[in-house]
Amino acid sequence: MKLLKIVLITIVFSVFSVSLYSTKLPDFGIQFNSRNLVYKTPFGAIKEGETVSFSITVAKGFPKEVNLIVSEEVLEGEMWTHRFENDVVYPMKKINKTTYTANVTFDTKKVYGYIFEIVKGKNKYYYGNADETYTVSHVKIRKTGGVGKLYDKKPYKGRFVQTVYDKNFTTPDWSKDMVTYYIFPERFKNGNKQNDPVAGKRKFYGTKDIEVHSDWNDPYPWVPNDGKSDGEWCNDFYGGDIAGITSKLDYIKNMGFNAIYLNPIFQAPSNHKYDTADYLKIDESFGTLDDFKKFVSESHKRNIKIILDTSLNHSGSDSVYMDRYGKYPGIGAFENEVIREDSPYYDWYTFTPKAKKADGMYKQWANPTLATLKETESYKNFAFRDDNSVTKYWLNLGIDGWRMDVTPWKSDSFWREWSVEVKKTKPEALTIAEAWFDCSKYFLGDMFDSTMNYVFRQAVYDYAKGGSAVRFIEIMEMLRENYPPDAFHSVMNLLSTHDSDRALAYFGFVNYSDSKEKYDAAVERLKLASFIQMTYPGAPAVYYGDEVGMTGKGDPANRGPYLWDEEGGKPDTALRDWYTSIITMRNNNAIFRRGSVETFFVDDSVVVTLRKYNDEEAFVIYNCSSETKQIQFRTSPASVKTEFSEIGSDVLYTKKEGFIEVVVKPVSGMVMISAK
Numbered sequence: 001m002k003l004l005k006i007v008l009i010t011i012v013f014s015v016f017s018v019s020l021y022s023t024k025l026p027d028f029g030i031q032f033n034s035r036n037l038v039y040k041t042p043f044g045a046i047k048e049g050e051t052v053s054f055s056i057t058v059a060k061g062f063p064k065e066v067n068l069i070v071s072e073e074v075l076e077g078e079m080w081t082h083r084f085e086n087d088v089v090y091p092m093k094k095i096n097k098t099t100y101t102a103n104v105t106f107d108t109k110k111v112y113g114y115i116f117e118i119v120k121g122k123n124k125y126y127y128g129n130a131d132e133t134y135t136v137s138h139v140k141i142r143k144t145g146g147v148g149k150l151y152d153k154k155p156y157k158g159r160f161v162q163t164v165y166d167k168n169f170t171t172p173d174w175s176k177d178m179v180t181y182y183i184f185p186e187r188f189k190n191g192n193k194q195n196d197p198v199a200g201k202r203k204f205y206g207t208k209d210i211e212v213h214s215d216w217n218d219p220y221p222w223v224p225n226d227g228k229s230d231g232e233w234c235n236d237f238y239g240g241d242i243a244g245i246t247s248k249l250d251y252i253k254n255m256g257f258n259a260i261y262l263n264p265i266f267q268a269p270s271n272h273k274y275d276t277a278d279y280l281k282i283d284e285s286f287g288t289l290d291d292f293k294k295f296v297s298e299s300h301k302r303n304i305k306i307i308l309d310t311s312l313n314h315s316g317s318d319s320v321y322m323d324r325y326g327k328y329p330g331i332g333a334f335e336n337e338v339i340r341e342d343s344p345y346y347d348w349y350t351f352t353p354k355a356k357k358a359d360g361m362y363k364q365w366a367n368p369t370l371a372t373l374k375e376t377e378s379y380k381n382f383a384f385r386d387d388n389s390v391t392k393y394w395l396n397l398g399i400d401g402w403r404m405d406v407t408p409w410k411s412d413s414f415w416r417e418w419s420v421e422v423k424k425t426k427p428e429a430l431t432i433a434e435a436w437f438d439c440s441k442y443f444l445g446d447m448f449d450s451t452m453n454y455v456f457r458q459a460v461y462d463y464a465k466g467g468s469a470v471r472f473i474e475i476m477e478m479l480r481e482n483y484p485p486d487a488f489h490s491v492m493n494l495l496s497t498h499d500s501d502r503a504l505a506y507f508g509f510v511n512y513s514d515s516k517e518k519y520d521a522a523v524e525r526l527k528l529a530s531f532i533q534m535t536y537p538g539a540p541a542v543y544y545g546d547e548v549g550m551t552g553k554g555d556p557a558n559r560g561p562y563l564w565d566e567e568g569g570k571p572d573t574a575l576r577d578w579y580t581s582i583i584t585m586r587n588n589n590a591i592f593r594r595g596s597v598e599t600f601f602v603d604d605s606v607v608v609t610l611r612k613y614n615d616e617e618a619f620v621i622y623n624c625s626s627e628t629k630q631i632q633f634r635t636s637p638a639s640v641k642t643e644f645s646e647i648g649s650d651v652l653y654t655k656k657e658g659f660i661e662v663v664v665k666p667v668s669g670m671v672m673i674s675a676k
């Protein structure tokens with residue numbers, strides 16, 4: 001992306017090119033920006049077999065030589081510790097007094113790192129990634145790309161990143177137009193009271209009891225020591241089910257959604273169902289297999305895709321496969337808390353026979369209810385290889401994709417083989433990872449199509465709350481640079497989730513008893529965040545209830561019951577209308593779903609991006625400030641259109657000597673699309 005003259009140079013370049021050098025290091029006058037076509041072309045991720053041209057300017061110090069060092073990125077552990085290995089040195093050619101170049105052909109799909117070595121006399125210095133960190137929920141990630149930093153020693157992590165993906169990699173075409181409604185099934189809608197869980201009849205773990213909310217509008221799920229609940233987590237039920245979701249398909253469709261993502265629906269003791277008891281059965285409190293088939297059929301009649309969720313990393317300890325409490329026929333691997341080597345499931349788990357207590361006798365994920373599954377041959381047959389495997393069984397029943405829980409806890413080879421079986425069964429099925437950091441390694445064409453985009457979520461949250469526009473664009477540009485274009489347009493761009501704060505809670509409306517002033521202020525921020533969702537590349541996902549004013553800080557407060565008016569709830573219908581309008585805007589304009597994006601203007605609070613698709617252009621403008629902003633930005637040469645109309649108003653904007661002036665309302669977004 002060439003830096004534009006006047007406004008972009010004075011604002012964007014001046015921000016991103018701030019000197020990061022230590023005063024103790026030589027001033028080489030280095031200029032390099034991995035996102036600027038002057039220094040690196042082509043932009044971003046490339047297909048295997050393509051050549052990248054690198055240029056770096058060293059204006060001072062007259063180095064003896066400059067070398068480009070390319071290495072392979074290695075990610076270790078579930079939280080992905082970074083290192084680089086197998087350095088290859090490419091001497092750079094000096095083409096004028098200050099500029100050095102090198103061309104590298106990348107033949108193998110992989111994520112690479114690269115750094116520049118500057119040799120002056122007997123000393124070597126290195127110009128690499130600034131290696132800043134960026135906090136996302138639960139983790140800190142490395143921010144990669146852009147302008148770098150000079151080091152006096154070869155840095156362990158400070159490498160720019162180059163993604164090289166399979167030349168045949170494409171994501172399912174429909175996923176680029178996807179706007180997903182994201183449902184936690186137990187809390188959405190009770191459509192059949194006959195299958196409601198009954199306290200005293202249905203059991204939790206062992207012989208423990210469940211709890212049932214008598215009032216659907218009890219806004220807060222129960223937790224231990226809250227004065228309402230027993231001492232157990234995740235054993236309280238409201239009665240939501242598949243019939244309830246089916247009954248609301250017209251509601252979902254009329255808002256403009258064309259995909260539904262469901263948290264797990266398979267048999268399990270808990271309300272969240274990630275502790276699967278039987279992967280091939282619908283939980284009885286959610287309904288029957290016939291209920292599910294009807295749900296899929298009715299969804300498809302409305303052109304709504306269905307994405308299911310499961311964990312192939314762990315099963316429940318209270319399951320057919322472990323049977324810790326002796327509830328199921330057959331022999332579980334930990335039948336009645338006895339390790340059974342004669343169980344057909346024995347080699348699926350790792351046991352520690354000498355442990356003093358049952359909780360310590362098997363490897364678990366997070367807590368004893370979740371028993372970690374090994375990548376053994378028999379387990380992989382069950383999970384995805386066999387014709388009646390978990391993965392294929394539900395695909396053959398009509399679902400359109402899978403979301404895989406805690407993806408990094410399974411090996412890359414596991415997911416590569418799983419992906420082959422998914423695509424062999426249903427080539428247009430969408431595969432979504434759950435990882436909370438940069439997912440470049442999953443987008444090389446042999447594992448996943450998409451991810452839950454928590455990096456996007458945090459960047460939008462922080463900006464919409466009034467944070468730095470520069471920081472916001474740095475993170476968004478990092479994703480655009482690192483991800484293949486198809487994946488970039490298919491990632492699940494979410495805000496609220498079942499694992500994290502709902503948006504309104506993050507923006508200050510934490511409890512339903514909070515003041516109207518707090519609510520209104522939080523809704524204002526939510527509207528900006530959701531506007532960004534609908535106007536930025538990627539596939540937006542709206543967590544059930546965000547559209548009517550639901551809140552909840554963390555799990556399980558974020559999993560409350562939907563505010564149905566027929567159940568006595570008080571949904572914010574004006575907010576719902578807002579969501580319908582911005583989803584409709586996205587659905588009616590392919591430029592927001594499939595168009596390219598280029599950052600045009602950034603100051604402390606305002607961002608202007610240019611979207612292009614076919615012969616259409618649109619300027620999308622965000623303002624996170626509480627003040628009205630009047631801005632002027634140069635449109636040429638990237639933009640060739642002369643007139644733009646504002647969506648939602650009759651205002652027409654015309655270029656004057658290559659500039660457009662705009663007044664942007666506080667905490668808002670606006671779109672100017674090329675006049676037809």
